[in-house]
Amino acid sequence: MGPEAFKLLAAGCYLAGAIAALVGLKRTEVREGPWQHVLLGLGLTVHSVGIGVHCAQSQTHFFTSIEESLWLASWALAIGYLVALVGWSLRSLGALMLPLSAALLLISFAFREPGPPPSAGLAAHPLFTVHVLSAYLGYGLFMTATAVSLLYLFEQALLKRKIFNYVFRALPSLEKMERAETLIAWIGFVLFTVAVGTGATMAKRSGQVAWYLEPKIVSTWLTWIVFLVLVVGRASGRLAGRATARTILLGAALVVCTFFLAHPFREAADGQSAMAPARTALGRGEGER
Amino acid sequence: MSAAPALVVVGLSHRTAPVALRERLAFREEDLVEALAALRQSAGAAEATILSTCNRVELYVAAPGSPAEVSLRVRAFLSEYHGVAATELVHALYERHAAEAVRHLFEVAASIDSQILGETEIQAQTKEAYRAAAAAGAAGPLLRRLFERALFLAKEVRASGGIGAVQASISSAAVQLARKIFDDLKGHRVLVAGTGEMARGILRALRSAGVADVVVLSRTLERAEAFAQAEGGRCGKLEDLDAHLAASDIVLVSTAAPHYILRTEHMERAHAARHGRPLFVIDISVPRNVDPAIHKIADTFLYDIDDLEEVADEGRRQREEVARHWTPRLSQEAQALLNEMRDPGPGETARDLVRMGDGLREAEIERLRSAGQLDEAALRQVEQALQRMQGKLLHGALAALREAARAGDGAAAVQWANRFFRLSSEDSASATAGGEKAASTPEQAPQPAAERAPR
Numbered sequence: 001m002g003p004e005a006f007k008l009l010a011a012g013c014y015l016a017g018a019i020a021a022l023v024g025l026k027r028t029e030v031r032e033g034p035w036q037h038v039l040l041g042l043g044l045t046v047h048s049v050g051i052g053v054h055c056a057q058s059q060t061h062f063f064t065s066i067e068e069s070l071w072l073a074s075w076a077l078a079i080g081y082l083v084a085l086v087g088w089s090l091r092s093l094g095a096l097m098l099p100l101s102a103a104l105l106l107i108s109f110a111f112r113e114p115g116p117p118p119s120a121g122l123a124a125h126p127l128f129t130v131h132v133l134s135a136y137l138g139y140g141l142f143m144t145a146t147a148v149s150l151l152y153l154f155e156q157a158l159l160k161r162k163i164f165n166y167v168f169r170a171l172p173s174l175e176k177m178e179r180a181e182t183l184i185a186w187i188g189f190v191l192f193t194v195a196v197g198t199g200a201t202m203a204k205r206s207g208q209v210a211w212y213l214e215p216k217i218v219s220t221w222l223t224w225i226v227f228l229v230l231v232v233g234r235a236s237g238r239l240a241g242r243a244t245a246r247t248i249l250l251g252a253a254l255v256v257c258t259f260f261l262a263h264p265f266r267e268a269a270d271g272q273s274a275m276a277p278a279r280t281a282l283g284r285g286e287g288e289r
Numbered sequence: 290m291s292a293a294p295a296l297v298v299v300g301l302s303h304r305t306a307p308v309a310l311r312e313r314l315a316f317r318e319e320d321l322v323e324a325l326a327a328l329r330q331s332a333g334a335a336e337a338t339i340l341s342t343c344n345r346v347e348l349y350v351a352a353p354g355s356p357a358e359v360s361l362r363v364r365a366f367l368s369e370y371h372g373v374a375a376t377e378l379v380h381a382l383y384e385r386h387a388a389e390a391v392r393h394l395f396e397v398a399a400s401i402d403s404q405i406l407g408e409t410e411i412q413a414q415t416k417e418a419y420r421a422a423a424a425a426g427a428a429g430p431l432l433r434r435l436f437e438r439a440l441f442l443a444k445e446v447r448a449s450g451g452i453g454a455v456q457a458s459i460s461s462a463a464v465q466l467a468r469k470i471f472d473d474l475k476g477h478r479v480l481v482a483g484t485g486e487m488a489r490g491i492l493r494a495l496r497s498a499g500v501a502d503v504v505v506l507s508r509t510l511e512r513a514e515a516f517a518q519a520e521g522g523r524c525g526k527l528e529d530l531d532a533h534l535a536a537s538d539i540v541l542v543s544t545a546a547p548h549y550i551l552r553t554e555h556m557e558r559a560h561a562a563r564h565g566r567p568l569f570v571i572d573i574s575v576p577r578n579v580d581p582a583i584h585k586i587a588d589t590f591l592y593d594i595d596d597l598e599e600v601a602d603e604g605r606r607q608r609e610e611v612a613r614h615w616t617p618r619l620s621q622e623a624q625a626l627l628n629e630m631r632d633p634g635p636g637e638t639a640r641d642l643v644r645m646g647d648g649l650r651e652a653e654i655e656r657l658r659s660a661g662q663l664d665e666a667a668l669r670q671v672e673q674a675l676q677r678m679q680g681k682l683l684h685g686a687l688a689a690l691r692e693a694a695r696a697g698d699g700a701a702a703v704q705w706a707n708r709f710f711r712l713s714s715e716d717s718a719s720a721t722a723g724g725e726k727a728a729s730t731p732e733q734a735p736q737p738a739a740e741r742a743p744r
Contacts, residue, residue: 155469156588159469159470159590160584160590162592162596164600168469171469172472173468173469173470173471173472174469174470174471174567175470175471175472175473175567176472179472237564238564239564239565240563240564240565240566240567240588241565241566241567241587241588242565242587242588243564243565244565
């Protein structure tokens, strides 16, 4: 069974989980049943095995193609949802997170062009794997916090408009969602800081051009600052309610920018490799397109 | 019977009018005596009661004339008294006549017509409305029987109709909403402005949901102290509302003030200090005490009495079921009560019967006392025995009279009772006087009863 089959199976599990989450908005017995846990657990297992098989077959832990990036991003989102589900039982979040995970996996089938072969220098760098994993997991958690914030703002709008429909009944309290979005964003911030730190270390070694000339790095720093403001604001009690959710949304917009400004999307867009200087320095440009 | 006063109810409720109109037609507790007097004069009413709650304003009136004429006079009174144009009230006001009016009160008191099924406040409010009317001399025997029966049935509905199990009271709706905003109410502060019964009910519900930190504010410190002492919490004066807003999470407003006590400027000042922490404001006052504009302020959620119904949709579904179950019974009860009230004959005959029994018993005791064969202790025992016997003997007859009266067949029952017990006025009088003619032997006549058979 190839990695493609695992990917398809994982997407199927996520879609089934999304349907369970959507039905659960209306029907309490489905919402409170074990469906989401089972389907998410199954999907994540298959997803992880698929990634493992892919790494084993291609002899690489790099995710340099669009297909691989979407694949790993989908996995990070599923992990983020797992954290929200285990930590706060935010089952209604599945209606947002699981379709997104499934969509990323399915979209990845449209980008079958293989990524560049691994650079020996980068592959050998001990921080690179940490950088990639912490960045993706950080993104995943930020996006999970964003989904919680969207639910928060949606429930707040329902409360403001005094609409007491089945979605309103299915949503958890505002306070619970605020706690969840803050802590998830906080964990994401720690991981993202690790990614930024390892990235900066590697960039320093690569003798890269000034950081402010690199849009991805500028966007990364802006993202980091927004989430730092969030963490400090929440810790000091100066940020709460709608302002918290909006700050997370701002951070999320920057996360999306950072993700798409990064390799390999930027490469696809303008034919340049954002990783080129690093690869050149660390791997002498081996295997570069 | 044609001279009997027409019984009508004219009013408006959450079903027919928004809170903005209800608050304009609401009667303040302190104005009730004056309002009742004005109503009686204006509608030419023999009896009147005003039930004014957050959800309804209803005027129960017994007045000579046709029901339509009486209703018109009551409508005119409402319009004039509150200075609201009659055209504004055309669609909001409803009226019920005779048995329909009786049934309506039964449903109101039993909380079947309530905004939130099973809410407990309405029973107390109905009782209070009657008490106020009685104290003002506006409620006579007709309304007394009507309200007594309504309250009796309300208890029965609550006890056996499953209505109490719905637990969809205003209080629990408020708690449900609070839990949508705050996950755990334990660490949140509740600010109570006003010391009314509804505020007490909601506060108790919030307390059982975990609220521990309570601040009670009232116009007078004594009231706030008494409330805080009874329900737990600290107290203060209403003037300090501003100072408490920033630190509170739930604000419960229930004062009798005829104006807004919480305005946008208060909230904006508090909002700056709250740094975006949500604030849940419950305004159960009618007229409203919180400016509706505060709902527009970010992270502030204002809910009035109308909004609480939306929350308790589960209760609404069950209301239909309970209403379906109870409506035929309440209609039957309403018709029966009206029959009883329309035809005083069976009631008078029943009273004659009891009087006759009492007279016979007292005469027998007097005869034994005169004979001097029994001491006082023995006489008391004999009297008690005679009382029990009287009760048992008359019970069937009295029940039959009552059933006949409720079924609208009182005349036949009265005739039957008069013939059976020889209850002509002459007979009754002589029986009461000496007992010799009506009951020469104990076997020939019903024995005295101390306890009146239940009515």
